[in-house]
Amino acid sequence: MSIAVANTEGLKLKKFLVYSILFHVALVLVSAVATYIEHYQSGNQWGGVGGELGGPTKVNLVSSAAIPLPKEAVVPESKAVDPTKGLYKEEKRAPEPKTPATNIPKFKAEKPLPPTHKSRVDQIKTPPPEGAVPYGKGGNPDMPTGSAPTHGDESSGVSILGQGGADFATRYGWYIDAAKSRIYSNWQQWTIDSGARNSRTVRCSITFTINRDGSVKDVHITQSSGNTSYDNSAYRAVLSSNPLGKLPNDYSGAYVIATLDFNPPGVQ
């Protein structure tokens, strides 16, 4: 009866063990060094107050005070999967359900317009006090988001954005302004229920992805205003602005994720 033996005579495993330990240690060291280099070479980019570039362009008044921030935009794509590079295969999205093509609406002057459904704002029995934080909405500050003092005239209104990941807002402020003004010009505010349109606190956020060629995809409402007509008007404004301008030539990414807060019109 012979018993299977792992090590036959003459086969020395000690050397392999040594090699193995050495390689493992070296690997750990290299990955630590790489992380260290990458982290400190490209600087602390994640929205730190008074970051590398310093100066007023990066200071965000909203975050430096103890005012609760609006909810961070929910980024739909997994951070672990970068479809542009890396080992991981891009996960295919489920195909969108095919909808039959809708006919172009006909001009029917005789047909009365369908009645708009009552907005939820109108149904509140006692109107909330002016400037109140809507309950359960994460405490929106009653002030416009994303404004920051910049070089030059503050009243120019085209100030540098408060927040941007990996420098996009600082380097490409002009691109963001162009996208904003295009979307703003497509925002058909007459479609908003009058109660919401006159409100000073209604606000929603739309998040979408801009590809290199300017095409817009993955548009969705990340923070609802509580009023459907307001949300829909903002959603349509983004959809009608497709495609936006091409991303800047010296921008290295394949896409950029944009979040726009639609503030009550006329409120500075």
Add this chain to the structure above:
Amino acid sequence: MPRSFAKFGSLLFLAALFFCARPAAAQDWFHAAIGMDNKKPVVAIADFGPHADSAKTHAAQFSQIVRDDIAFSGILDLASPSFYPTTSPTNPSELRGPQWADPPVKANLVALGNVNETSSEAAVEAWLFDVRNTAPQQVIGKVYRGAPTDAQVRKMAHLFADEIIGRLSGGVPSVASTQIAFISSRSGNKEVWVMDYDGANQHQLTSLRTISLTPRWSPDASRIAFTCYQPYTVPGTRTSLSTAQICMYSMDAGKLVSFPRFPGTNSAPAWSPDGSQIMFSSSMNSTPDLYVMPIAGGKPTRLTYSGIGGATSPAWNPKTGQTVVFVSDRGGIPKLYSMNADGTNVNLLDLPDKGYVIDPAWSPNGQVLAFSWRRPDGNYDIYVMDPTSQQIILITRDAGARNERPRWAPDVRHIVFESTRSGTRQIWTMLADGSQAKQLTTTSQNESPNWSAR
């Protein structure tokens, strides 16, 4: 065995290193707000520096044309040149951001550059910088080369303005290099003329010495279809009559090219959005109705049966290509009707008042319709209608003058039209809200303008 394992192991290790040591891409994003007072970006165009004595006039010309284009764009404000620093930077190293971003200039972006000229070539280096940050960011950097003539410098200036406006508009095209076709009587007959969008470079295209009307650019701006009077031989006879026909001018060939002729009166050509078909009004089968035929030739297909009312002035929705708006008298006076591109489903576009309604023109994004309306109070004015909301907006407010035949610019912001407000019939442009009206022609009578798509 251990040695080969070591070799293999180290190769494997290096391969693993390669894959793991690459930095993970940071996910770029931005968060902004709109709904505040939306002010337009302010652009300063510095004086372009001549790098040779012979370049002085061209450098000044270049700067001025770019300034005019930026001021015209409707989405940018031009920082007033009277506030600029006394010395202009002519290349990026000379640019001092705060000089331009701070008062009195208060610019968000600065264009600068230089012009170099020899006897055979003019070369312009042009940059656009964002000066709101402490370190100016380059937005555009280009070199333009061409013959050292005024016309070429003008073209280069328009191209640079196109680049600036295109980048800062968020995806809407610029019109700085576009042209306007129109009918002018200044040669004694109504002929087709063409000019730059700003009124420069007006030149005559046709010399038919009859009557030419309604020029319409093809979507790729290579041809102009128009109505002209040409001899038509009735088939089977020797009779030749001069009747209204659809004529075609080729911009590439610089002359008229042949197009089929039909009996009766044929007028008001309209191109399909893809440029493959042409729709026109024809009385080849008694009363005028709309017909469509492929550009390459073939038998026209009849689309409308209007009876005594007739149908003319078709306007094809440029975004969908599915809807056509036209003018018909079938209700007694000219009104606007819409139908599918195959002639089905004709609907009246009813307006809340009486009067002639003519000259429908779709905006390039297919969302708004401009038209002329002569209301019972006697004024001919231009209106814009949003078909989905049925809202109508009056744009021209010139009591006493006739404002007619609106046509859209490809940037959806501007409209070109004819107006008698200066005393004679001339071509004007304005923003789609009626502001910034600008006269383009002054000589003789000019009418029926059409803006090229590129």
